[in-house]
Amino acid sequence: MPELPEVEVTKQSLEQHLQGQCIKSINIREKRLRWDLDQTTLNSLLGQRIHNLSRRGKYILINTEAGSALLHLGMSGSIGILENDRPLKKHDHFDLIMSSNQIIRFNDPRRFGSFIWAGKNPEAHKLLNKLGPEPLENNDLGTHLYRLSKGRKTSVKAFIMNAQIVVGVGNIYASEALFISGIHPKRKANRISKKRYERLATAIQETLTKSIEMGGTTLRDFSYSQGEEKIGYFKQELFTYGRTGAECKCCRSLVRQMVLSGRSSFYCANCQH
DNA sequence: AAACGACCCTGAAAGC
DNA sequence: TGCTTTCAGGGTCGTT
Known part of the structure; x- marks a missing residue:
C-alpha cells in the first residue's frame, strides 16, 4: 500500500514529467x-499549465494558476506515465492527457483513492486544513507529540496514526517506529515521558527516511511509478511488521500480533514496554 | 472533544 | 481441484 515514502516517490516522478505542461483533456472511465470523480469541477483543470506538485501527508497536490487538484492513492492506487497509448488494464479509471501527449493513467483496484478539485487555497480545504505537521519537516516532533498527548487515553499507536496529530505514519511505520523506540503499542498516549516521545519522533523520521531511500515497502499488489513494477527493498528491513511468530531481530523472542483500533499491530513483548 | 466502529472495495490467501 | 470465506488496509464519517 502506498505509504508516505511511496507517495513521495510518485510525486517526485510525476513532477519531473508534468511541470510546465498543460492538461489537454481528462478521460474518465470509472468515476x-x-x-465520485466530478467532471464539472475537474473541468477547472482543463487547459491549465501545471506550475508544480507538492505533497501534504499522503495527498499529492497538482498546482495550477486556476487552483489545485488533490490526488490520493488510497490503498491500491498507482500512476502510470505513458509516452504512448497502451491497451487498458483492469482498473485503469482515468487519464490526464498532457500537451506533450504523455498520458497520466490512474489505476486503483480497490477504489479507495481520490482525485478532487480543491480550488485556489488548497490548504484551507477540509481534507487538508486539520492535518498535523509533516514528520520530516518538523524539527521538534518529539515535543509536539508530547504536548498533544496530554489527556489522550487512546493507545500510542492509534495516536501516532492519527493524521491530525502527525501525517504520514501508516500502519507499517507505526509498528516499526514503536519497536525501534521500545514502546509498547498498547501503552496509553498520556503515559509516555517527553524523553520517550523524542525517541519515538526520531524513530518515525529514521524509518520514513530510510524507506524513501530504499524505494518504499512493497506488499501484495502494490506497484507504482511508470507502469512498471518497482520493488521496494524496505520490506527486508522490517523488524516487526508481518513477522508474527518469527524471532525478534534483537532478542529472539517471538514477534506477537494483536488488533488495536481495528488494525493489526506487531510488537515484541520483551523489547517494548 | 475524544474515541470508537462502520464503511468504502477487490484480490490474495486460507479454509473447506 | 475448485469453490467459499476471511482478511487486509487509509482515511472519512457518523455516533456515542
Whole structure:
C-alpha cells in the first residue's frame, strides 16, 4: 500500500514529467472512487499549465494558476506515465492527457483513492486544513507529540496514526517506529515521558527516511511509478511488521500480533514496554 | 472533544 | 481441484 515514502516517490516522478505542461483533456472511465470523480469541477483543470506538485501527508497536490487538484492513492492506487497509448488494464479509471501527449493513467483496484478539485487555497480545504505537521519537516516532533498527548487515553499507536496529530505514519511505520523506540503499542498516549516521545519522533523520521531511500515497502499488489513494477527493498528491513511468530531481530523472542483500533499491530513483548 | 466502529472495495490467501 | 470465506488496509464519517 502506498505509504508516505511511496507517495513521495510518485510525486517526485510525476513532477519531473508534468511541470510546465498543460492538461489537454481528462478521460474518465470509472468515476466511482473514494468520492465520485466530478467532471464539472475537474473541468477547472482543463487547459491549465501545471506550475508544480507538492505533497501534504499522503495527498499529492497538482498546482495550477486556476487552483489545485488533490490526488490520493488510497490503498491500491498507482500512476502510470505513458509516452504512448497502451491497451487498458483492469482498473485503469482515468487519464490526464498532457500537451506533450504523455498520458497520466490512474489505476486503483480497490477504489479507495481520490482525485478532487480543491480550488485556489488548497490548504484551507477540509481534507487538508486539520492535518498535523509533516514528520520530516518538523524539527521538534518529539515535543509536539508530547504536548498533544496530554489527556489522550487512546493507545500510542492509534495516536501516532492519527493524521491530525502527525501525517504520514501508516500502519507499517507505526509498528516499526514503536519497536525501534521500545514502546509498547498498547501503552496509553498520556503515559509516555517527553524523553520517550523524542525517541519515538526520531524513530518515525529514521524509518520514513530510510524507506524513501530504499524505494518504499512493497506488499501484495502494490506497484507504482511508470507502469512498471518497482520493488521496494524496505520490506527486508522490517523488524516487526508481518513477522508474527518469527524471532525478534534483537532478542529472539517471538514477534506477537494483536488488533488495536481495528488494525493489526506487531510488537515484541520483551523489547517494548 | 475524544474515541470508537462502520464503511468504502477487490484480490490474495486460507479454509473447506 | 475448485469453490467459499476471511482478511487486509487509509482515511472519512457518523455516533456515542
